[in-house]
Amino acid sequence: MFARLGRIAVRHPWKVIAVWILAAIAVVSAAPTLTATTDQSAFLPSHYESVQAMNLQQKAFPNDVTPAALIVVERADDTALTAADSAIVTAIAGELSGANIKGINGIQATPPAENRMIQVIAVQMAKVTDPTDKTQSDAVKKLRETLGERVDGTDLKAGITGTAAQLLDQTESSEKGMAIIGAATIALILVLLLIIFRSPVIALLPIITIGAVSSTVGGLIAMAAEAFDLKMDSSVNSLLTVVLFGVGTDYILFLMFRYRERLRAGEDPKTAMISAVTRVGEAITSAAGVVIIAFLALTLSTLGMFRALGPALAIAVAVAMLAGITLVPAIVSLLGTKVFWPSKSWQREPRGLLFGALGAALGRRPAWFAVASGGVLVTLGVAAFGFHPTFDLTSGSTSDTSESAVYGKELLKGMPAGATQPSLVYLQSGSGLTDEQLGVYRTELAATPGVGQVGEPRLSSDRGVAEFQVTLTAQPDSDAALATVRGPLRDTAHAAAPAGATAVVGGMTSVFVDFKDAMNHDYTVVFPVAAILIAIVLALLLRSAIAPWYLMVSVGLGFAATLGSAVLVFQQAQGNSGLIFSLPVIMYMFVVALGTDYNILMVARLREEAKEGHDPKQAAALAVRHTGPTIAAAGLILAGSFASMMLAGNTVLSQIGFAISVGVAIAAFVMATFFTPAVTALLGRRVWWPSRIGDESTYPTEDAEWVDESTWRTPQLTNRR
Structure with missing residues (x-):
């Protein structure tokens, strides 16, 4: 074919x-227009609690609009706000509202914090799920410009944080990062191919x-x-x-x-x-x-x-x-x-000193190479047991000097950390909710460990649903916040519901909790199914029932070694609380899937050399000599492309870029170049069973000798090589 x-x-x-x-x-x-969504809850099945909460919210409060941005105002000298300052903040809110900025539905000044260190102006915007819709981003840009004009000349300073502002800063950071990645990738491909092929x-x-x-x-x-x-x-x-x-x-x-x-x-x-x-x-x-x-x-x-x-x-x-x-x-x-x-080097057979010498050494001592390369994989793989997933992405997806990050920290001077994205608890009863029930329920929620404050309940028109805005003491996407929602908050919300009533916990933190549960489920389903299907493809390619087993083991070791490397660098060396929650799946997509390419290329060449009459050690030596440069070049380009992501300047892309580039490098330079051919040489002709490839009757005679430490010369093979 x-x-x-x-x-x-x-x-x-x-x-x-x-x-x-x-x-x-x-x-x-x-083709239609390809649209994407940034609404994370849209990716979860309906049986998860966070999705049930969102559906109930839309039903009970169809016109609900939560603040998409928070304007944080404080004194420039970092002292407490005076009554005059607070009056100025209220006036600024009115002026901003009168500016009629497109995309903003309402602007409302809230009372100063109890310690009067900050005062917040809540900005409501229409919900946006289409990432191509720039209404919110444009509104934040215009709001920042207008806010600066209003604050100028006063004793106050102000900045904008919240989901819309964070998304704008993250988008700008991401666009800058992707521009760097794209330019670095193309430059790397051009330079390396110029060096390789001239x-x-x-x-x-x-x-x-x-x-x-x-x-x-x-x-x-x-x-x-x-x-x-x-x-x-x-x-x-x-x-x-x-x-x-x-x-x-x-x-x-x-x-x-x-x-x-x-x-x-x-x-x-x-x-x-x-x-x-x-x-x-x-x-x-x-x-x-x-x-x-x-x-x-x-x-x-x-x-x-x-x-x-x-x-x-x-x-x-x-x-x-x-x-x-x-x-x-x-x-x-x-x-x-x-x-x-203009190169003429294609006309000359290179001496292949590096890969020729490596192939010759591996052919003579495959056990040494198998133990050494396998030992590297196992040693790094042990560290993978320390992997801890985290959803704390906000701080790592943009610069610490961005306005949303700076004023997100300033917000903590007077409000709990979860104020930017409060959790939402919905209490529902078919017979209606009384004021007494609501008061008792609110008290129970406020006493929950990890909860900073609970707002007054908001009732639906039929008093059948009450919404409690729960502000956590930790950042909404932090490990501490997830632990609070997963355990104490949900437990309290469910147990404290009055007789005949039910409760669900929503909000972005609840979405992340359900994301984590869904991904744990996926690890037990997606990975094993993929491994079985990949093994079948390898069996069909190699016409072997044996080779796929140790090849899949090597792929698994490569995956573990990659995850272990990321744990050692980011959790152990840098002291981060964890790695981004989706990293194992991203590694699976790029390290396991793409890294297997190099294994297949090497094993296909090993099979080809065995079919042409070489014994297992000779086949391994020749395969490394001829295929090693290809794998090295391809691996270097692919690993370098992903390594460029570390230039983007944020933790999320740095973790992804590091993990994938290291994983590709391990797959190319450890697994495919050394471990796979060494193990194949050790297992011998049984690797190809039930095929008769490598039958001893087809091997060169014992008087075969090395030529240039990279190829074999026998009477029947001299002309071919």
């Missing part, structure tokens, strides 16, 4: 390119090709989202960019290294490309198949954000794979050896 694909791409290149262009035009013209043509090939198919990917994802009612997270676009460039560049590298190898073997350019597609096409397709399966396994998640993200990334990988075995061969067949211009 792959030989046929190669012949079609090489013999009819313009037709192949035309098909891609027509397909892109058709998809883009027919050709600007090949260096530009992934950028141009992947950029050309990106619109097709976006259109297909939009179609899938509309057809299956998938709710896309706002981060989908940035992840798609990284996946497309990372995976696409890897597949192009796999192909071009083999193309160059066939040219050096004496084949003409067109025959060499057909041979390259024939020999590496199965490995690319199988590697893509593993990644696609891993991503599609996320459809089993209870979280809508992952159920949608999985198919989206699977579509991106599928398109990158098809482009790698059809579009790229067609383009290269038109260029021929000019694709290497």
Whole structure:
């Protein structure tokens, strides 16, 4: 099949390119607009308590609008506010309200804090779930500008925090970070490919090709989202960019290294490309198949954000794979050896001193390499047991000097930490709620450990539902706040409900609590199913019932080693309370799925060498020599791309970038280059059972000798090599 694909791409290149262009035009013209949501509760199933609370809120208080921004006002000399100061704050609130800023529904000054260190002006805005809607962000920008004018000339200083302001600052920080990441990724690809191939043509090939198919990917994802009612997270676009460039560049590298190898073997350019597609096409397709399966396994998640993200990334990988075995061969067949211009190094077989020496050493002592590389994986993996998830993302997703962060801290001078996003407790009774019941219930809630204050209840029109605004003593997304909601607050809310009444706890902290429970469930479902499906793909690729077992063990060790590395750096060395809650799933998507590509490429070459008559140690030596440079180049580019995320300047992206880059590096430079070939050499021909590949009758004779410490020479193999 792959030989046929190669012949079609090489013999009819313009037709192949035309098909891609027509397909892109058709998809883009027919695709709907891809919309995303920032409403985290939209990703949870309806049986979770936070979602039930949200549904009850919408039913009982259909016109409910909670403050989206908080203006924190204090004296410039950090002393207590006077009565005159408070009057000025009230006047400022009135002036801001009279400014009629678009997107703001109401502005109300609240009484000063008990210690009079701060006074808050609550700003109500219409709820926004579409991240493309900039109404709230524009309103915050205009509000900050107007506020500065009103405060100027007084003894006061003021700033804006709250969800809308935090989202604006996070978006600006993220956009800046993604610009840095995008520029660093492209620069890294260009520089490394220039160093490897010494050709600007090949260096530009992934950028141009992947950029050309990106619109097709976006259109297909939009179609899938509309057809299956998938709710896309706002981060989908940035992840798609990284996946497309990372995976696409890897597949192009796999192909071009083999193309160059066939040219050096004496084949003409067109025959060499057909041979390259024939020999590496199965490995690319199988590697893509593993990644696609891993991503599609996320459809089993209870979280809508992952159920949608999985198919989206699977579509991106599928398109990158098809482009790698059809579009790229067609383009290269038109260029021929000019694709290497101006370098002539493609004409010469390199001495391969580094990987030749490594392969020779591994071939002689596979046990040493297996123990050393396995020991590294196990040692780092032990640290993974110290992993602690945290939802405290606000402080890490923007700069500490941003206005929302600065005045979020100033708010704590006079109010509990949870004031920015209070929890909401809803008490419901079919027979109506009395004032006495409400008073007793409020007292019980206020006595709950971790609760700072409880507001007066707000009743629905029929007195059947009461809303209590509960301000926690901890930041709403902190571990302490989650512990309060999960335990004492929910327990008290449920137990203290009057006879015949029920209670549910809502708010963003409650959403995070349910997120954590949902993800713990997903770990026990998604990961095992994905592992089984990946093992099946490996068994089909290798025609072996043995190899998939130790390959999956190595992948598991790589995952544990990656998580352990992140724990050591961020929890142990830097003293953070934990790692972002979604890191294991993100690692699963990128480290396990994409890292397995390198394992597949190495094992496919090991199988190829075994089929050509080499014994297990010889096959391992040759596989490392010929495939090691490809894996090293691909791993370096992919790891470097993700490492650029650490330049974005916030903790969240730093953790993600570090974990993925280290995971890819472990997969490429430890697992695929050393551990897998060493274990394969130790297990011998039984690795390929029930296939008869590597039967001892096909091995070279005992008088075989090393040549350049990297290849074997026997009478029947001298001409081939």
